[in-house]
Amino acid sequence: MTMAFLTLLPQLLAAGIATAEQIKALLSARNKTMTDDELNAVLAMIVASAEKHRALAAADQLPNA
Amino acid sequence: MKRWILIALVASSCASVPLKQKAVLGLQASEVALESAHDIERGLCFVAPSTEKGNHCTSATAAQIGLTDERHADLARRFEAAFAVEKQAAIALTAWKAGDPSPTTVDAYREDIAAILSLARQLLPSATTFIGKVQLAVDEGAAIALLVGVR
Numbered sequence: 001m002t003m004a005f006l007t008l009l010p011q012l013l014a015a016g017i018a019t020a021e022q023i024k025a026l027l028s029a030r031n032k033t034m035t036d037d038e039l040n041a042v043l044a045m046i047v048a049s050a051e052k053h054r055a056l057a058a059a060d061q062l063p064n065a
Numbered sequence: 066m067k068r069w070i071l072i073a074l075v076a077s078s079c080a081s082v083p084l085k086q087k088a089v090l091g092l093q094a095s096e097v098a099l100e101s102a103h104d105i106e107r108g109l110c111f112v113a114p115s116t117e118k119g120n121h122c123t124s125a126t127a128a129q130i131g132l133t134d135e136r137h138a139d140l141a142r143r144f145e146a147a148f149a150v151e152k153q154a155a156i157a158l159t160a161w162k163a164g165d166p167s168p169t170t171v172d173a174y175r176e177d178i179a180a181i182l183s184l185a186r187q188l189l190p191s192a193t194t195f196i197g198k199v200q201l202a203v204d205e206g207a208a209i210a211l212l213v214g215v216r
Contacts, residue, residue: 033082039089046096046155053103054148056118060107060141064119 084163088212092158095205096151099178102185102198103144109192110137130192136184143184147177158213167214175206 034042059065107114109132110122117123120138127137150173157168182199185192 034086034089039086040159042089042093043155043159046093047152049100050096050148050152050155053100054145054152056107057103057141057145057148059118060110061120061138061145062118064117064121064123 084212085158085161088161088209089158091205091209091212092151092155095174095178095202095209098198098202098205099144099147099151099181102181102195102202103148105192105195105198106132106137106140106144109195132192140181140184143177143181147174147181150174150177154209161213167210171206171210171213175203175210178202178206 104114109130110124110127111117112123120141121134122128122132122137127133150170154168154170154174157170161168178199182196182203185196185199
């Protein structure tokens with residue numbers, strides 16, 4: 001799988017599908033079993049980041065500031 | 066096509082990790098893609114997206130690609146709903162474990178981002194990067210739904 005992935009990596013990057021850092025982090029994380037604490041930390045980051053974007057989207061429905 | 070190859074490769078790489086981990090990392094991947102799509106849409110709308118916000122697009126590009134103020138506000142409403150339900154899905158997944166009933170928020174999230182994709186395709190046919198990021202968020206959202214048992 002790894003060799004096939006590395007072969008395709010330049011195409012994925014060129015297509016703007018993901019950055020090298022995103023792909024490395026994703027594969028690294030997905031290849032090992034994470035603890036509940038690690039999973040909860042990821043979920044907490046998702047919550048915080050989603051809230052930031054939700055607030056911005058809410059502001060984009062009001063007159064410009 | 067390449068997007069599906071990426072998803073297949075990533076999916077094959079995590080065959081041995083627990084179901085919950087797959088769902089959490091899938092949600093994370095979807096979140097990253099949706100945030101990228103949101104950033105791109107705001108970048109098309111505003112001259113200075115990091116400092117501007119509101120329902121009026123200030124960039125010349127917006128007019129050129131048909132991103133009217135009405136469409137921008139419509140997308141903002143959809144993004145707000147998607148990010149809100151994504152937060153709820155993340156909270157639901159914190160307590161979720163394999164074998165539990167599927168969190169309803171995961172299906173709601175899937176529906177919200179599918180609506181954004183539909184809107185993006187109708188309103189911004191020339192904004193291919195934006196559409197691609199939303200498509201990626203949708204694909205990952207569908208994968209999560211499958212993992213946690215949404216029918």
